[in-house]
Amino acid sequence: MCGIVGLYGHESARLFCYQALWSIRHRGKGSIGVAALHVASNTITIAKQLDFTDKVFQSENFLEIEGKAFIGHIRWPTQGKKSKRNAQPHYTQGSRGRIAVASNGDVRNLDKLRKFLDEHEIRVYSSNDAEVISGLIYYFIDQKQKTIAEAIAEMLKMVNGAISAVFMADWEDALYVFRDSHGFRPLLVGVVDNRYMIASETCQFDKVGARFMREVDPGEIIKISDEGLQVAARVKSTGRHFCSFEYSYFQRPDSIIQTPNGGATREVSNYTIRKELGVQTAREFPVINCDLVIPSPRSGIPAAIGFAQELNIPYEEAIISEGDIGRTFIESNVKNRTALARKKYHIIEDIVRGKVVCVVDDSAVKLLTVSTLMTLLFEAGAKAIHFRSAAPMYKNPCYYGVETKIIHMLAARDKTLEEMRRIVGSPDSLQFISATGFRQVCEKFGTGFCFACFDGNYPE
Structure with missing residues (x-):
């Protein structure tokens, strides 16, 4: 990228x-x-x-x-x-x-x-x-x-x-x-x-x-x-075959995507698409008796808002991000990435203490950031933690401009959902939007996408 x-x-x-x-x-x-x-x-x-x-x-x-x-x-x-x-x-x-x-x-x-x-x-x-x-x-x-x-x-x-x-x-x-x-x-x-x-x-x-x-x-x-x-x-x-991961993660939420739509074109913001992905995630994997929905800042905010609104759960921004550190996903070294994530995020303890919270993120590829957030939230006194990803399980390497060609770094490649849950610190539940649901949301706004990182179907 x-x-x-x-x-x-x-x-x-x-x-x-x-x-x-x-x-x-x-x-x-x-x-x-x-x-x-x-x-x-x-x-x-x-x-x-x-x-x-x-x-x-x-x-x-x-x-x-x-x-x-x-x-x-x-x-x-x-x-x-x-x-x-x-x-x-x-x-x-x-x-x-x-x-x-x-x-x-x-x-x-x-x-x-x-x-x-x-x-x-x-x-x-x-x-x-x-x-x-x-x-x-x-x-x-x-x-x-x-x-x-x-x-x-x-x-x-x-x-x-x-x-x-x-x-x-x-x-x-x-x-x-x-x-x-x-x-x-x-x-x-x-x-x-x-x-x-x-x-x-x-x-x-x-x-x-x-x-x-x-x-x-x-x-x-x-x-x-x-x-x-x-x-x-x-x-x-x-x-x-436009990269669907641009929708869910890469681009700024205020950037506009222009997509083919029935012979015409449609313009829609990434914010709108990500919010709709949050809605779809909530429909597929709701959290019962949840006190708060919390976004993983900052790219997870639109999806978390959609998730919270769909389930009528209060929304709070309890995770603060150090903006000058930048995106930890870009860092390929595991030790550096973990250290950066620990430095980047801070929890507002009085918001989460004693609460059942659901953290919603735009995606979860290598799980290092998710693991850090789970640790910080438990340390801050959260009673129970659920995690939801508004992108499907990222199982396949990208050869078209994303640094995910190192297959062993893709957590979903060879691990079950339960194994991934344990890796990130055993939150009470961990779920990803389905590949079908993700595709349906994207194609609601247009056509012509690449989903290879999620479904393994590489364009010829």
């Missing part, structure tokens, strides 16, 4: 790029990078830094970068370790010039593509898949004399995986945008002051006063220039 932004031709492109990246820092804080196209000198300048903090934009390399078009990226590592070399945007340099790419997603056939590039003498210096994407595009431009749009299309045909990306070349006054044929990861088009903007979430548009226009279609390649926005090419799509 990463986040991207692209701006072309706006006088405040650099400022808007930084503001838009800051608004999606929940999508990853491992690194931040921007690239700027300076048309007059035919140059692309890149600035990168590890660890995304509010001081990044005050550093000299970020303050001095200028250009007509900007692309930006924040990273949660899924391919390659956390390092400045693996930070995006990535570039490829050759006799034709320099190109730069920022991508959100994951490439499954990476080793095969690396070998292909090596055979054609295009060097890849990082372990990040975006540099492979950049190298493939450059191969088709430089060695096969393709146009940029044609080269992107040829690359998309070779890649097996998820790609939502922005691209620039130092010899062309334009910004390119493209998405894989399944549309796994979000990629959106907006307008601010009659200039086009690209984003991963609509909250980025809100941050700079832009208006959300539409999604980039699966397999679509867009060119943005002084002539406006045009569809430069398309590759064949087998249908939209």
Whole structure:
């Protein structure tokens, strides 16, 4: 999971790029990078830094970068370790010039593509898949004399995986945008002051006063220039397979999802969907004689509200989250993740002491956060604790942009519900919304989703 932004031709492109990246820092804080196209000198300048903090934009390399078009990226590592070399945007340099790419997603056939590039003498210096994407595009431009749009299309045909990306070349006054044929990861088009903007979430548009226009279609390649926005090419799509976990966890609750719905499109907030998932969870697994419903902050709040309202149980926010610690799900090291969770959460004891409480979360994948919360609530004097997840049991690895490829870290993969209950500290009950119920809620708001992490049916 990463986040991207692209701006072309706006006088405040650099400022808007930084503001838009800051608004999606929940999508990853491992690194931040921007690239700027300076048309007059035919140059692309890149600035990168590890660890995304509010001081990044005050550093000299970020303050001095200028250009007509900007692309930006924040990273949660899924391919390659956390390092400045693996930070995006990535570039490829050759006799034709320099190109730069920022991508959100994951490439499954990476080793095969690396070998292909090596055979054609295009060097890849990082372990990040975006540099492979950049190298493939450059191969088709430089060695096969393709146009940029044609080269992107040829690359998309070779890649097996998820790609939502922005691209620039130092010899062309334009910004390119493209998405894989399944549309796994979000990629959106907006307008601010009659200039086009690209984003991963609509909250980025809100941050700079832009208006959300539409999604980039699966397999679509867009060119943005002084002539406006045009569809430069398309590759064949087998249908939209948007990640349903974006609904339940990744995106900010105020971000809007645009979904196909009976030949038209429908716009709905993640908050509304998560609240409805909480309602469905309550219908499937109600808690009898419960005093309080408590959300796991902060992404569990909408589902907990829906759960509480459906069962007419009082709702209280008794778990306080240290906001500056960020999402512990992103941390792959078990010891670090457990320590962060312990530091991140605090219980308001007089709310839970002597009470039967139900904790509702948006999801429970590795169970480390759940285990920490159960321990803290018991220590705070809760009489009984029930746990409900508004996402199904996460049994299968994701190969399309989520760091869950390490199968043994998926608690539901090979454990029964009772075994998981004991692992997290033996709450009085532990339940997950059914995969069927989850799908029904998602499809209530539209069609074209990927549920592979829950049901094991990977799109072809």
